[in-house]
Amino acid sequence: MRPHHLKHKTLAALAALALGASAHAADVHVVSSGGFAQAYKDLAGPYERASGDHLVAAWGPSMGTTKNAIPARLARGEPIDVVIMVGDALDKLMAEGRLEPGSKVVLANSPIACAVRHGAAQPDIGTVDGLRQAFLHASRVAYSDSASGEYIKRQLLDKLGIRQQMEGKAAQIPATPVGEIIARGEADFGCQQKSELKPVQGIDIVGLMPQEMQLNTQFAGAVVRGAGHPEAARALLRFLAAPANARAIEATGLEPVAAPH
Structure with missing residues (x-):
């Protein structure tokens, strides 16, 4: 609009x-x-x-x-x-x-934000530990094949110390917006630029990544x-x-x- x-x-x-x-x-x-x-x-x-x-x-x-x-x-x-x-x-x-x-x-x-399916419980990602727990407690995590997703795959998982725990349940999504994957129920947590999540119906943006983990x-x-x-x-x-x-x-x-x- x-x-x-x-x-x-x-x-x-x-x-x-x-x-x-x-x-x-x-x-x-x-x-x-x-x-x-x-x-x-x-x-x-x-x-x-x-x-x-x-x-x-x-x-x-x-x-x-x-x-x-x-x-x-x-x-x-x-x-x-x-x-x-x-x-x-x-x-x-x-x-x-x-x-x-x-x-x-x-x-x-553009800062990175994270989202859940509309109406789902919203994790508190305002701290580094909160973001870590949101990743670990999700059954399936989605991130993009562009800048934010490359950062998550190559750096963030290591910064959070959870790369091994996320194997098999964190996936890079080619071409399709992360928000659409969450809205369809194919992931229950995901992160992408806020501007890419905001237009998507059927999701709730829970907030920006904490500054210590943020990539603009x-x-x-x-x-x-x-x-x-x-x-x-x-x-x-x-x-x-x-x-x-x-x-x-x-x-x-x-x-x-x-x-x-």
Whole structure:
């Protein structure tokens, strides 16, 4: 759902965009990972109305080998103008020459939250021991195949000292949002970026991981090398990063980089 105050908070950004927009309307192809997806959806309409451009959106993980993963889409030459994804993964694509040098725009940071199925007992994960017990007491734990899940798999389980205990009952989920796995009853506890859990029906977010165990994931956008509409792509990124849109981004569970106006 779009934030109620979105219209008022984007006026300055819309005015700036109108001055900088290209003279001819374009079909701008955008691929976003799930962490920024809701913020993008909430801001796409105002951008289209101000610019006259038409946004063609698709979704995919920032990393991994699934068909819709952003690296896989670029590797097979999909016509994409803008990617919005985890910053570290974007930097890797930039180093590989798949994105326009200097076009990276940091949009937001995203903390990891955890959830249970709607109506289920909610563990207290406000402390390190509470988080540890939530993992241990769950019969099946889900985490993603993107940044938050890689962190859980490669670092968090060791930090909590429970890697061996979680073998066989903690699973990395390819492509599908963790919240959907929990809502379907295929896991009774799971963790992912808060912004990815928040739009999912049928779950309750129990809170953020404690600060000592937290990982904030950067989300950023960039122009794809060889994009059909590079100037329109840059205009979209300027709009998404505008301070006037910070509150709309914050409403989706992200921490905006720009100070709100």
